[in-house]
Amino acid sequence: MxxxxxxxxxxxxxxxxxxxxxxxxxxxxxxxxxxxxxxxxxxxxxxxxxxxxxxxxxxxxxxxxxxxxxxxxxxxxxxxxxxxxxxxxxxxxxxxxxxxxxxxxxxxxxxxxxxxxxxxxxxLDGIKKDVLLMSLPSTTVKIVEPKRAQLKKRVWMWAIFSGAVGAVPVPGLSVAVDLGILVAAIIDFRKSLGLDDASLQRLANVSMKPVEFLKAEVRTPLVGEINEEFVKQMLLRSSIVAVSAVEMALNFIPIIGSVFGAVSSFGMTYKLLTDALDELVDNAQRLVKVAFATDPGHPQ
Structure with a gap:
């Protein structure tokens, strides 16, 4: 004001x-x-x-x-x-x-x-707390952990939405929507945890470490370009891809196809996003420790 x-x-x-x-x-x-x-x-x-x-x-x-x-x-x-x-x-x-x-x-x-x-x-509480938490820079491990808890709630939200779409018996619809969900969610997680380029540059400025040094400590492909092709490769490396194939085959069977589609879409989205979130959190925590490794006064 x-x-x-x-x-x-x-x-x-x-x-x-x-x-x-x-x-x-x-x-x-x-x-x-x-x-x-x-x-x-x-x-x-x-x-x-x-x-x-x-x-x-x-x-x-x-x-x-x-x-x-x-x-x-x-x-x-x-x-x-x-x-x-x-x-x-x-x-x-x-x-x-x-x-x-x-x-x-x-x-x-x-x-x-x-x-x-x-x-x-x-x-604050509720959505206001969530918005403020995600806007804070990830400069301590104690900030990263609450972010993990809040982002886990978003995993549930995305998975439920995916399950709802999976119940619709339209061949290919669930897969197309799931790909879009996974791309958007991973990009959101990455930014919220301070692993996007802009956040890394701000962390470099605060910690007085070269941004190239910090980027070298991020050891996950999830900080690269995230698109539907990337997510497809994630799916191919996962056992969940077999479940997706069954879902598409059952789409033509009334009721059974809808129920199986909802369950499999929910499970696939939940599993992949949970794994992605854990991987990004691990990298965010390591990055904070490395950024302030020489600062004895930094509150970890």
Whole structure:
């Protein structure tokens, strides 16, 4: 949202104009000191029984020495001291027990970024939590594991859809749809786990490792070009292909063909996507460990 307390967005009209009631939670960000207007906004949010968090950004500028050192007593002491100072100022302004995070957008694996991500995830449920989780960069193993659990739910969704199509007694329809499902799902899994080219480049920037080095650690053909021909080769290497052949033969038999088609399509899609997800997760976890192998302060 735009900043408040300006002539264009005066504080007296800000809450109603920005429709605060429509939001799940709020992040109040400052790269310097939190102001009286920040405290006023927090009080308005608190009065609506909604959650809010204070985020102090650009910590790397204030404490550049922290970005060149591992976690030690002095570093933690200074960060705790800053957090206490910020908290004291907010409590004096009338905010009880403010929740504060110190972050740097240039160092996603440093400071309070990991704790901030966990806190935001706990603030949501259902599809909103799913969307936020998948949008987070896979910079720790602890982020990859929850993603696996959420993506496993999508495996069930895709498999059920595949089974529904498999029940339709139209020769070749189930196979054609299954191929499309598998292609779309694998590409979705890969992007969600941070194994696509754009995500790998972002990880390289954060970890300060060459992107070619990181790509060399990804040991699965699932990060290459994924199309229907690729999926067909996956099917040919799987014992499930025999079941698909029987499904096509039974398509012409009423009822029996529909039941067998639904079951076999569900099973084929579920098995192949589960195997693909496990393979991609293993690679994502290894990639994170390799990316931050020399960083003793990285939260695995």
């Amino acid at each position: 735009p900043g408040f307390g300006t002539t264009k967005f005066p504080m007296k009209d800000y809450v109603s104009k920005m429709e605060f009631t429509t939001y799940e939670f709020f992040i109040i960000i400052s790269n310097d000191r939190f102001t009286e207007n920040d405290a006023k906004a927090a009080k308005e949010i608190a009065s609506m029984k909604k959650k809010f968090y204070f985020v102090r950004s650009q910590i790397d500028i204030d404490f550049p020495v922290f970005t060149n050192q591992g976690i030690d007593v002095d570093r933690m002491r200074e960060l705790d001291k800053l957090k206490q100072e910020i908290g004291s100022g907010l409590m004096e302004a009338g905010i009880s027990e403010p929740i504060i995070f110190l972050i740097s957008s240039l160092y996603l694996n440093e400071f309070d970024f990991s704790r901030l991500k966990k806190t935001l995830l706990k603030s």
